[in-house]
Amino acid sequence: MKTKVAYLRGLMDGLKLADDDNTRVLKAIADCLEAMADEIETESARTDAIEAELDEINEDIDDLDEVLGFLLEEEEDEDDEENWTGEDWEDDFDFFTCPSCGKVVPLDEETIQEQPNPLCPECGEPLFGE
Secondary structure (H helix, E strand, O other), X not given: OHHHHHHHHHHHHHHOOOOXXXXXHHHHHHHHXXXXXXXXXXXXXXXXXXXXXXXXXXXXXXXXXXXXXXXXHHHXXXXXXHOOOHHHHHHHOEEEEOOOOOOEEXXXXXXXXXXXXXXXXXXXXXXXXX
């Protein structure tokens, strides 16, 4: 835009216009166009800076959204644990009484298969005798 205004001023200077009312109007129009071109250039630079800031903000929002999603998942997991019922526990575990200390110990099928004679977490003695 500034280049076009400079070209227009050059044309006016090259024509050697007389110093009359028409020339003054043309020069006022050229001044106005130059001021507008300056303002457009300034606003364009501001717009570019705002767009760069918005890009950074959007990246930050994406990062925060990811963290929030993770936290909400964690909270849902905690809620699931808080809403846990004994029925859930009983479905997954068998209960054994330690012959040494009398503590009731829950064991799942996988633990029983991996450890043929697991130890009591209370006293450390074998749950199924020696």
